[in-house]
Amino acid sequence: MIAARIRGESMGARIARGLLSSPKATIAAIICVVLITSAILAPLIAPQNPYDLTEIDFFDAKLPPMSEGYTGMTYLLGTDGQGRDMLSAMLYGLRTSLAVGVTAGLLAMMVGTALGLVAAYRGGVIDSFIMRFVDLMLGFPTILVALMILVVFGQGVDKVILALVFVQWAYFARAVRATAMVETGKEYAEAARCLGIPAWRIMGGHILPNCLPPLIVIATIQVAGAIAAEATLSFLGIGLPITEPSLGLLIANGYQVMLAGLYWMSVYPGLLLLVLVFSVNIVGDRLREILNPRLAQ
């Protein structure tokens, strides 16, 4: 990191170089990019719109992978119980999973970062209060807390995001506080105070930019966590509504008929989820290595 600073390399360049220097991380990053692009382009690249009933033919229900359907279309990954193309359903499910995971992760990042910064900068009672709450949050099993919130507030995309933000902000707060404490103690922060720069501006304009490296790492890993948590909630039938099936819900739906030999309805969405969460985590781990000055060579 010091070496990179001396070379005057930007953080973006450092991340790119760090990712490319590890074959595993490079593959994971490529997979992430491909998956995110397909999710965004799902309506354009999916063979059918799986939620447009006029495009679905019930006679094509439960076809195994590679079957040619009644309509003459080849279902690469088979169809589900309603005759829906699994590949299309998965692309749309991926879209939902990613949207929910990224939205929840970013919101949790905003909330957690703000609280972590304030805790570190203000210190004292405010710090103790916020950090007690963080410890409390981190002490509970994520899924249990999320389940409780959904039981209380009911289902829906917004409620799922709320639940995920609620269980994830504390990770950001803890990480940001730790770095911000170090930065706040540095002389440049004191110089800024001495120059009469307002507290919010010192926190946001001076300290926060220096907290970005750990923040990027936590954000990546927490997005993966949010996607997995949402899938779990949906699998348990308490997450997203049936009208916007995510990968978790697809797995749940297929699971019911898995023992009847119709494995593809559940296994393919499961694999996709696994590959997604795995790739994001590998990228996150690599980012941790690149951006952590203590691990840097």
Added chain:
Amino acid sequence: MTDAQPMIEAAGVIKNFRRKTDLAERIAMRVGLAQEPGTVHALDDVSLSIRRGEVVGLVGESGCGKSTFGRAVAGMLPLTGGVVRRNGQDIAKLKGAEARAMRLATQIIFQDPMSSLNPRKKVLEIIGEAPRLHGLVARGGVRNLVEGLMDQVGLDPAMINRYPHQFSGGQRQRIGIARALAVNPDFLICDESIAALDVSIQAQVINLLVRLRQDLSLTLLFISHDLSVVRYISDRVVIMYLGRVVESAPTDRVFAAARHPYTQALLEEIPRIDRRGHRFSSVKGEIPSPMNPPGGCHFHPRCPLAMDRCRVERPMLKQAGRDHAVACHLDGGFGRPKPTLFPTQSTLQAAESGLL
């Protein structure tokens, strides 16, 4: 402004630091499982005045409270006791615009040329942010102002868009000085501002400070752990030991006729030939912890002349000549008149040749 009123006046300043305890620790203390955390007496009744235009050198071993005093005078720390006045006004009582004006009028030049500059900001932003924010310069004039300041501190204005890591230690220290000057202060606190630099660079930065002091009629509090460094810049030297002022005198007088045994020991420790060979820590004995300072005169465990009285009674600062104050029980409270302590080769030679 009359000469009688000092520009800066610290009166009986006390600053204690208590280590923060968390809830678990407080409970443990309540049930007797943990000890009360110690209180650090960083400043123990410090009084010091600085006249307008004066350069005061503040010297003492590391941890004796020099930085804390600097922060207190700058109004950056809530005091445990005492007051700091600027032009006769208690700075803690100022509000609104007056408080801001006072805040800007005193600036600190920090020690670490690396961590005192935000690594993610360009020189333009580092120097230009405060004057722009406080409306000291018109929107379009920031670049001009920063270029002028860079020129003034000996930096090439063409480097205005560079980041701190692209500069050398001495250049970074110049950026720190320009940043402070950008808000038009009349009082600068240099807290070990050259301690982290190469010797060759140290002289350049000191010369710059001397020049700026003249050009801008600045008042300076020059903090250093090294007596030999303050000699060339200070009008007056104040020696601190464990949170207390032990001696204060015009610079020449400190070097010629110091009266406190601690000051005399420091003078003996300045190596005559190779000035950089030794550090203060070689004054006999360890510096005691400010958490648990010795009673009476703080210096008594290390003072070869300590008397019984020194162990129980605190010596107060006493005038021992014009502009010369000392806190020592010797010689009726005027300290030891001659530096005959800790005889070294040089003092012995000096004594032989009849110089002392």
